[in-house]
Amino acid sequence: MKELRIRTLAAVFLVAGVLSWAGARLWNSVGTLPRVPLAAPVVLALIAVVLLATALSLRARLKAQRERRPGAKGVDPMMAARAVVFGQASALVAALVAGMYGGTGAFLLEFLDIPARRDQAVYAGFSVLAGIAVIAAAFFLERVCKLPEDDDTNGSPAPAA
Numbered sequence: 001m002k003e004l005r006i007r008t009l010a011a012v013f014l015v016a017g018v019l020s021w022a023g024a025r026l027w028n029s030v031g032t033l034p035r036v037p038l039a040a041p042v043v044l045a046l047i048a049v050v051l052l053a054t055a056l057s058l059r060a061r062l063k064a065q066r067e068r069r070p071g072a073k074g075v076d077p078m079m080a081a082r083a084v085v086f087g088q089a090s091a092l093v094a095a096l097v098a099g100m101y102g103g104t105g106a107f108l109l110e111f112l113d114i115p116a117r118r119d120q121a122v123y124a125g126f127s128v129l130a131g132i133a134v135i136a137a138a139f140f141l142e143r144v145c146k147l148p149e150d151d152d153t154n155g156s157p158a159p160a161a
Contacts, residue, residue, distance in 0.1 A: 098131025
């Protein structure tokens with residue numbers, strides 16, 4: 001499984017932002033603008049909380065397992081892999097959605113004197129922040145579930161026993 005790359009997420013964010021900004025300008029020329037729902041930052045924040053809670057739970061269970069605490073509940077490798085895949089998928093979607101709302105929010109910055117557009121710009125800004133929180137939680141989850149590297153110092157394969 002490949003690790004998340006910040007370059008990929010930044011590229012998705014920027015492309016979505018530019019396309020969204022251009023789409024908002026085009027849509028505004030018609031006389032309307034797609035709304036930024038209040039639920040957008042709330043849903044992204046909930047996803048970030050779920051990812052963070054999963055990462056903290058797995059970290060505590062792995063620590064207990066490493067310390068060989070009596071009654072420590074182990075971590076199923078498939079469950080950890082599924083959590084990482086969920087985190088990676090969430091990060092990609094969050095980068096796309098945050099870019100989309102970021103582009104719309106950047107367009108709306110020209111119209112802050114209109115109360116309805118100002119509210120939409122605030123919702124878009126919170127959506128971008130919540131998207132960044134999802135990405136940060138996904139990176140943390142991936143770091144928690146990363147397997148330790150081999151302790152082989154010379155880089156040669158271990159001899160067969």
